[in-house]
Amino acid sequence: NLVLCSKGIPQTLAAFGLESFLDEAGCKLVFYLHRVARGVSLSTICLLSGFQAIKLCPSISRWMDLHIRSPKCIVLCCFLCWVLRLVVNIHIARYASGPVNNKNKTMEKIYQYCSSLIPGRLVVSVTSVIFLITDALCLALMVWTSSSMVLVLHRHKQRVQHIRSSRLSPRTSHETRATHTILILVSMFVFFHALASILSYWITQLQNPSHWLRSISVLVASGFLT
Numbered sequence: 001n002l003v004l005c006s007k008g009i010p011q012t013l014a015a016f017g018l019e020s021f022l023d024e025a026g027c028k029l030v031f032y033l034h035r036v037a038r039g040v041s042l043s044t045i046c047l048l049s050g051f052q053a054i055k056l057c058p059s060i061s062r063w064m065d066l067h068i069r070s071p072k073c074i075v076l077c078c079f080l081c082w083v084l085r086l087v088v089n090i091h092i093a094r095y096a097s098g099p100v101n102n103k104n105k106t107m108e109k110i111y112q113y114c115s116s117l118i119p120g121r122l123v124v125s126v127t128s129v130i131f132l133i134t135d136a137l138c139l140a141l142m143v144w145t146s147s148s149m150v151l152v153l154h155r156h157k158q159r160v161q162h163i164r165s166s167r168l169s170p171r172t173s174h175e176t177r178a179t180h181t182i183l184i185l186v187s188m189f190v191f192f193h194a195l196a197s198i199l200s201y202w203i204t205q206l207q208n209p210s211h212w213l214r215s216i217s218v219l220v221a222s223g224f225l226t
Contacts, residue, residue: 002037003034003038003221004222004225007030007222008218010022010030011214022114028097029093030114031116032089032092032096035085035089035092036086036089039081040081043081043084045138045142046141046142047074049146050141053146053149056149091127096114128201135193139190139194142186146182146183146185149178149182150182153175153178153179154179157173157176188223192220192223192224193224195220196220199213199217199220199221200221
């Protein structure tokens with residue numbers, strides 16, 4: 001909800017022709033909240049998948065500490081996700097600025113309702129590497145845990161196949177429905193997030209990204225969350 005509100009509402013207002021409705025503090029807050037909320041959303045979705053896999057997969061539970069299932073550990077992990085994203089995205093508040101400054105357009109990346117100072121190459125390189133590593137780890141974790149759950153469900157279905165065949169039940173098994181749900185969610189998650197990351201990187205490389213490119217990027221970034 002925080003991601004959708006921090007990006008969707010300003011973008012919608014800008015799409016209806018409203019300009020400069022945020023001051024510098026508002027632009028900093030909106031940009032910063034959006035980046036933090038996006039990162040926390042990504043991390044918590046992967047955490048959810050990981051804890052589900054720990055509960056479902058005996059092979060993971062053997063070498064993972066059993067205390068990781070406790071609610072305290074889940075709360076601690078979510079808290080650490082917030083702290084990590086708040087720290088990593090602190091530079092957003094520094095470079096985001098208010099409405100377009102007509103006197104100094106060459107030094108700013110202009111958006112519809114805010115502008116952003118162009119950081120140095122070192123800052124761009126370091127932040128890009130950090131975001132790439134954290135996002136790649138989250139995606140890899142979700143794909144791995146989801147694959148483990150699908151494999152466990154498939155094996156369980158094979159074990160009880162003879163029981164269900166004797167009952168002659170035409171209904172789809174619980175394992176099959178759960179597998180389809182997992183595969184659909186993971187496919188949508190990876191597709192939307194990968195495409196949004198590509199579009200976001202493309203926009204950062206352009207001096208003045210077009211209106212359509214920005215709108216498509218916002219739409220794609222909001223797809224999975226919606």
